[in-house]
Amino acid sequence: MKVAQWDPEQKKAVVNEVLIPEPDHNQFLVGMGSASLCHSDLMSMAMDHKGLIIIGYEGAGYVHNIHPSAEGKGFKVGDAIGFTYIIDCCFECEGCKIHNNHCLVQESHTQGFTAPGLFAEYALVDWHSAILLPGMLPVRTASPMFCAGITTFHCVDSCELKPRQWLVIIGCGGLGQLATQYAEAMGFKVVGVDINDDVLATVFNSCINLNYIEEVRNFMDRGPKKGAGAVAVFSAADAAYRSAPPLVKLGGFIMVVRLPANGVTFNALDIARGTYKVKGDSTRIPERMKKAISFTAKHNIKPEVEIFSSLESVNGMVEMMKKELSTKRMVVSFA
Numbered sequence: 001m002k003v004a005q006w007d008p009e010q011k012k013a014v015v016n017e018v019l020i021p022e023p024d025h026n027q028f029l030v031g032m033g034s035a036s037l038c039h040s041d042l043m044s045m046a047m048d049h050k051g052l053i054i055i056g057y058e059g060a061g062y063v064h065n066i067h068p069s070a071e072g073k074g075f076k077v078g079d080a081i082g083f084t085y086i087i088d089c090c091f092e093c094e095g096c097k098i099h100n101n102h103c104l105v106q107e108s109h110t111q112g113f114t115a116p117g118l119f120a121e122y123a124l125v126d127w128h129s130a131i132l133l134p135g136m137l138p139v140r141t142a143s144p145m146f147c148a149g150i151t152t153f154h155c156v157d158s159c160e161l162k163p164r165q166w167l168v169i170i171g172c173g174g175l176g177q178l179a180t181q182y183a184e185a186m187g188f189k190v191v192g193v194d195i196n197d198d199v200l201a202t203v204f205n206s207c208i209n210l211n212y213i214e215e216v217r218n219f220m221d222r223g224p225k226k227g228a229g230a231v232a233v234f235s236a237a238d239a240a241y242r243s244a245p246p247l248v249k250l251g252g253f254i255m256v257v258r259l260p261a262n263g264v265t266f267n268a269l270d271i272a273r274g275t276y277k278v279k280g281d282s283t284r285i286p287e288r289m290k291k292a293i294s295f296t297a298k299h300n301i302k303p304e305v306e307i308f309s310s311l312e313s314v315n316g317m318v319e320m321m322k323k324e325l326s327t328k329r330m331v332v333s334f335a
Helices: 040-045 139-146 148-157 174-185 212-219 238-242 268-273 286-298 311-322
Strands: 002-007 012-017 027-036 058-066 080-083 122-126 130-132 166-170 189-194 228-233 248-256 276-280 305-308 329-333
Touching: 002 311, 012 311, 027 080, 027 139, 040 311, 058 122, 058 139, 080 122, 080 139, 130 286, 139 148, 139 286, 139 305, 139 329, 148 174, 148 286, 166 174, 174 189, 189 212, 268 276, 305 311, 311 329
Parallel strands: 166 189, 166 228, 228 248, 248 276, 305 329
Antiparallel strands: 002 012, 027 058, 027 122, 027 329, 058 080, 080 130
16 A cells, blocks of 8 residues: 655655555554644654654544454444544553543554554554544545544633633634634634734734734723633744733633644743633543534534645645645545
């Protein structure tokens, strides 16, 4: 099968042929329908890999072959599925109930990081991580939902807002645009902050407008210290996180979504006094997928995607992402 691998020597993605893997205990072999690039893939490319590794951890596809231990779990050959990206964990221990990276029983692996990823014609998936795709989510474009989409839903849903309350979204690229759709479907009022006027029709540009904090508050008809009920940061820029506290109301939530390379810093006194609360969310555990995917299908929420037709496009996709030239989720469609 063809795969797109990160070559640490050449510092680029290359297409090679490798043997199709055989499913092991609890696994399916999946014929990939789509795989998409995520900013976190750049973190994998920066790791000290000792050799080539198949990249990518957002995927959707069709069940191609089932290990006997995974039979009778609600899936059959030919089913269209989406899935999360952690394998080799037990899915049952205390750690796995928080995040499958925290498995206390055995060493879990993340596809595209410490295990072969999903930019491949076939991939291995643990049945615990899979969910049947509803008809509203076509396989050829569904892959971004299984990191970006699920994470974004969980983050918006975890803001603890009530209908008609304000949510400020900082960073209105692919994730921020998904967050806007989810927030509006949940009945929240939304305002966006970005440095790119082109990403949304109405967005406050924090790069060229030095008064954007005041203007955002005026837009929400909120005065000083009466900002939004929650601010979700969908940008990895340090400046994006610095801009969050002035935009959140007293006692409101700052939601950590994107991951700056050097981490984030908040004022300890503000946290201790309850000026604002800080929390985060992610894909977490497969049991949470059903709510996210059902909501997505019910409200016809779709990621903005740019479709590529072959694995040979992956290196160009990587270069576009490094240069911040794409505002959509970049997807290789195999279907």
